[in-house]
Amino acid sequence: MMIESVTAFFIDWGYAGLFLSAFVAGSILPFSSEAVLVVLLRMGLDPVGLLASATLGNTLGGMTCYWIGHLGRREWIGRWLRIDERTLEKASRFLGGRGALMGFFAFLPYIGEAVALLLGLMRSNQWLTAGSMLVGKLVRYLAVLGAYEGIVRLF
Template sequence: MSYWLIFISAFGAATILPFYSEIAVAAGLQQGADPWMIWLVASIGNTAGAVVNWLLGRYLLHFQDRRWFPFKQNQLDQGQRWFNKYGVWTLLLAWLPVGGDALTLIAGILRVPLWLFVILVGIGKGLRYAVVILTLMSVL
């Protein structure tokens, strides 16, 4: 399993693509890849994928009525409520399977500075991959 495949699966998992990065992470660990390198590559890839959502929110929201647009209105509403209640700190939860991706889109809509977005999302996603890797290492 190459680190590129881990990066691509982590990137895709943070976008509208149907990727599950845990499978690539588990395969990399089973093949003896360096867990620290897997963590770094997956965290960067997943954060970069979240930037795609930020860009969609920043520049492409006027397409939200199109079938291909990745978020449903209820996801946007939930993310907006979280964001209004807790502010930019909600971006630490961008890794959540439900609502996390919508938060990244809403951050773009609300024009959260990209540098702050990347830091907060990167911290959250990095912590998530640390937990995933540690859990997988204990069961593999």
Template sequence: MDEVLAYGGLFLSAFGAATILPIQSEIVFVGMQIADYPAWMLVLVAGVGNTLGAVVNWFLGRWIERFRDRKWFPAGGKALDRAQRWYHRYGKWSLLLSWAPFIGDPLTIVAGVMRERLLDFVILVTIAKFGRYVFLAAVTAGLIQL
């Protein structure tokens, strides 16, 4: 039961970290790896959670543009236009940066706004998100020195 709760906590932290919520999953991931949870299982759980959180952002992006001119909307029309131009310039391949702090979450929202195909989105984001956790596991295990 404790393992289920631990993995559930990792999943939720990874899921939340991929959304617009200010959550970090790395501390949970590293803590569990240090506590001898299998790295492959941590990568699987965190990667799936983080990818699904990004899918929520994609759906949010598909829905959110209708509110761009409202006063309460957090991103002004100019900011959204700038993000769309940037995404149009670099295209779907920019989703390989969806793992990155500060830019990753907005990228996944803009992909939804830009009507990126969901299958292409999921493939590229999955590569990025799983790659992030594989790298984190390797660093934590001492396989990669920073």
């Protein structure tokens, strides 16, 4: 019930609500901004505006994870953010010296926040990280919009 009322709040606020829902979803809090995106698209809002709102909000949410990582130590992240060591280790192996361009993969479920946190811990270039993260999140939302449009055409 709580999730439905939060989702309804975001939908009521249109583009700004989508931006906020995407920001929340990109941060360490679990939320699905894709549901808000699809509802707003069905309500007739401009797909380009929706894409921009979702991508920018989700990128800024992901960058909050980066900045948290930049401020902290690995032990703090596990203790305070409840990200287990196994997830952090998996993300660390995945990054394996590739650096800031791996921010592209911050859109991935479950591991995306850990990727952003570890990039912050590694002190990767914040501008390259933000740019690669933005591209990854843009591709994800384009895929959501494309999948929705394809499904609608089937019916």
